[in-house]
Amino acid sequence: MAEFMRAIGDKKRANLRDVAKAAGVSVATVSRVLNSPNSVAPNTRENVQRVIGELRFTPSAAARAINSGRTRFVGALVPTLDNAIFARFLAALENTLAEFGLALVVSTTGEDPNTEVEKAKSLIDIGAEALVLSGVAHAPALFELTKAAQLPTLATSYFEPDGPLPTIGYDNIVAAQMSVQHLLEQGHHRIAIVHGPVHRNDRTRARLNGVRSISGISYSFQEVDFSFEGGAQAADNILALEPRPTAIACMSDVLAIGVLQRLQRLEVSIPNEISVLGMDDLPISEHTFPALSTIHLPVKRMGAAAGNAVGNWLEHGVFPNAEKLEPKLITRESVAKLRDQ
Incomplete structure (x- = not known):
């Protein structure tokens, strides 16, 4: 084995044929040990596995696919x-x-x-x-x-x-309904909805359908880039509205955190002056200031x-x-x- 190791020492890695030669078996037998070990006699299997360990042989994904017909x-x-x-x-x-x-x-x-x-x-x-x-x-x-x-x-x-x-x-519709229904129950009837681009996003479209299904609310909608910067831009737009919404429902925590940060820079008190609600329940959301109310998506x-x-x-x-x-x-x-x- 030592001589064989020296013979392949200049190679980057041992291959299937190297293992077969060192173990004194066929390439097909090595393949069976790798892919269906129970089909190989115990003594032969143990010998091949020992050689695999000594040669530090790691079969490539391509080799496994050729031998087993699967890439996994x-x-x-x-x-x-x-x-x-x-x-x-x-x-x-x-x-x-x-x-x-x-x-x-x-x-x-x-x-x-x-x-x-x-x-x-x-x-x-x-x-x-x-x-x-x-x-x-x-x-x-x-x-x-x-x-x-x-x-x-x-x-x-x-x-x-x-x-x-x-x-x-x-159900994205239900998640959005849950969001605005909570704000409505807290007495908010003027609510700004902050969401990412609707085009090509079926989840956002469904959430907006859920929002619109809840009556008794005066809505304003802000479509922005799906980013912290987008949330900040939405906050600026909302503060310019007359009358100003009393709550902001964001269709993601990313947007909600952007809103929070921008409002804080402008010294707008949350939630005393305006409430903010997110959606996702990212790990960071409970550590924002104030901690972000949100809809947990599993x-x-x-x-x-x-x-x-x-x-x-x-x-x-x-x-x-x-x-x-x-x-x-x-x-x-x-x-x-x-x-x-």
Whole structure:
């Protein structure tokens, strides 16, 4: 073994043939030890595993795919990685997929349907065994692509039991209704709604439909970039309104934190002069000043549920049912009952 080690010492890494030669077996036997060890006689298996350890052999994904016919990775397409809500979702998804021996490859789309199609094609070309998408509105070409590839595809962040794809997510309409209903119960009838771009975002459109379904409120709508800066711009716009809204409902915590920061710079007292409510329940939201009231969206549970659904689909052939996850109102210090005016 020492002589053989010296012979391959100038190589970057040992390969499958190196292991087979050192163990005195065929390449096919090494492959079976890696992919179906129970099919190999114990003594032979132990010998090959010992050599693998001595040579520090790590099979590449490409080699495993050639030998087993599987890449064992799942592709996820998300709008951005700048938002912590997607990071939390992806972490839970990846951890759960790992329990099935599956890996995760992530690609961002910028909410552009054509980019999403191209990114999906790239993931399929390199061997993705399934796709996880955000939302249910996608270009027809994407559905055609996944159908042609017979690729298991799951939609998240949205609950649509009768849609073309199995969905795991929350009812965005209900989440938004919960938001404005809470403000209404606190006596607020003039409410500004701050949201990101509506175009190409089915989640935002659904939330705005939920807002408009609650009557008894005078609304003003602020569509801004989905960023802290966008929230700050919305705050400036809202302060210029006459009469000024008594509460601001933001369709994300990112926007709400931008609003909070801008109002504080302008020395507007929160919640004494104006209440602010977010949506997402990011970890930072309970540490803002004042702590941000928000609608908790169960993104970690959604990631774990999506991982289980895809894992069971790929490993056991179990087609996933639509799964609805409930949002929850989190009351903190940024919302107060409206004083008589």
